[in-house]
Amino acid sequence: MILVDRNGVVASDTMIGEIEQLTYLAAAVLIAHTDEGRRCAVCSGKAFPCLAAELARQAVALRR
Numbered sequence: 001m002i003l004v005d006r007n008g009v010v011a012s013d014t015m016i017g018e019i020e021q022l023t024y025l026a027a028a029v030l031i032a033h034t035d036e037g038r039r040c041a042v043c044s045g046k047a048f049p050c051l052a053a054e055l056a057r058q059a060v061a062l063r064r
């Protein structure tokens with residue numbers, strides 16, 4: 001759980017684990033939502049990167 005108080009974001013005991021789970025999910029999204037001729041392989045007809053791929057890319061960047 002990610003907590004926010006008057007001092008800002010507070011790391012809970014599970015925060016690191018939740019970020020890690022988020023990055024695993026994001027990595028799975030990035031594997032599926034690939035560039036197929038400038039179109040997303042999953043989101044039929046949508047330009048690549050689709051919203052899911054873009055959000056997943058940002059989530060993966062949290063781990064760095």
Ligand SMILES: [Zn+2]
Nearest residue numbers: 033040043050
């Ligand atoms: Zn997509």
